[in-house]
Amino acid sequence: MSYSERSMESLNFSWVFNNSNLDIWSWLTWIFNEGTTEQCRGFCCGLWILWTSRNKFLYEGKISTGWDISKQIKSYILELEGIRERELTLETNTKSSQRLQRENTTIFFDAAFDSQHNRSASGLVVKEQEGKIVAAKSILHENVVSPFAAEAYAGYQATMLGIQLGYLNVDILGDSKTVATKCQSENCDRSEIGAIISDIQGLKGFFQKIRFIFIPRTGNIEAHRIARETLNKGNELYLKRETSRALCEEQ
Numbered sequence: 001m002s003y004s005e006r007s008m009e010s011l012n013f014s015w016v017f018n019n020s021n022l023d024i025w026s027w028l029t030w031i032f033n034e035g036t037t038e039q040c041r042g043f044c045c046g047l048w049i050l051w052t053s054r055n056k057f058l059y060e061g062k063i064s065t066g067w068d069i070s071k072q073i074k075s076y077i078l079e080l081e082g083i084r085e086r087e088l089t090l091e092t093n094t095k096s097s098q099r100l101q102r103e104n105t106t107i108f109f110d111a112a113f114d115s116q117h118n119r120s121a122s123g124l125v126v127k128e129q130e131g132k133i134v135a136a137k138s139i140l141h142e143n144v145v146s147p148f149a150a151e152a153y154a155g156y157q158a159t160m161l162g163i164q165l166g167y168l169n170v171d172i173l174g175d176s177k178t179v180a181t182k183c184q185s186e187n188c189d190r191s192e193i194g195a196i197i198s199d200i201q202g203l204k205g206f207f208q209k210i211r212f213i214f215i216p217r218t219g220n221i222e223a224h225r226i227a228r229e230t231l232n233k234g235n236e237l238y239l240k241r242e243t244s245r246a247l248c249e250e251q
Contacts, residue, residue, distance in 0.1 A: 052160070055199060059153070061143045106171045108215075109158035110223040111150035112231040118143055120150035122157045123227030126165065133222070137161060137238045138230035145192065151176040152196040154227070155183050155212070159203045168208040175217045175224075183212035 022030060032040055056062040108125040119142055126135040139157050144150050155174055162170045174180050182189050182197045189197040204210050217224065230236060 055156075059143075059196060060141055105162075105167050105169065106173060107158045107162055108220050108223040109154040109172065109174045110220050110227050111147070111154040111176075112224075112227040113144065113147045113150040114231060115147075118145065119231065120144040120153060121227045121231035122150075122154035123223040123225070123230065124154070124158050124161055125222045125226065126161065135161070135165065135238075135240045136222075136226055138226050138236050140230060140234065140236055148176070148178065148191075149193050149196065151179040152182075152193040152200075155179050156196055156200050156203075159183075159200050159210070162210070163203065163206045169210075170207060171211045171213055173213045173215045173220065175215055175220045177214040180212045180214040 031043060035043060053062075106127045108127070110123045111120050112123070113120045119140065122139045122141065124135075124137040124139075125133060126137075128134050137157075139153075141150070141153050144153065151174065155172065155176075158172045158174070162172065172180075172183070179193070179197075182191075182193070183200050186201065188194070191197075226237070
């Protein structure tokens with residue numbers, strides 16, 4: 001049994017393999033026809049976590065067990081539940097105001113690189129309308145070959161965060177002009193970071209509009225600080241709303 005099957009079985013999703021002899025599109029159609037809304041949502045979360053695990057194995061050499069993956073899936077589903085509950089309690093004026101807020105979302109990314117140990121940290125800061133910070137996140141990476149790869153990983157994580165938060169229109173800003181240009185391009189990249197750039201380009205379909213924009217380091221201080229602190233301390237973080245703003249201010 002593969003680790004993907006073990007992960008799904010531990011989450012009571014073993015039924016999705018009942019018709020796995022079908023071609024991929026028929027199989028997916030069958031799952032979404034047969035499953036409840038909650039089951040389909042859980043299945044999608046599982047696919048996303050499995051894909052992320054595959055990327056970490058390919059690019060960082062990290063191996064996740066079926067148990068690790070099932071815990072990540074459960075944690076992510078619980079996080080989505082928490083986000084949905086908080087959203088239901090928010091007071092909003094109109095749907096058009098929500099759309100305006102989404103269209104002004106910006107995700108800043110930067111990387112800190114340790115050449116001695118081939119490690120890096122990605123620092124992410126999410127700002128909505130009027131520059132208000134709504135989230136801050138950092139991720140550690142192992143087996144990183146160069147500063148360019150570190151920046152590319154940060155760009156990938158920024159894109160994934162935009163998907164996770166449900167944004168349809170987003171600007172992703174970083175202070176590596178090379179990475180920003182490659183991410184914005186639709187051309188196949190054959191450089192040392194080509195595989196990462198290809199993954200980023202493959203995620204664009206999750207958005208109605210996504211732009212990768214270069215900014216000077218002076219305009220990216222918060223993301224840079226978060227990346228540097230995470231690399232120095234070795235602790236990842238994911239904070240939202242007031243907590244994330246307080247973190248960026250004290251740094």
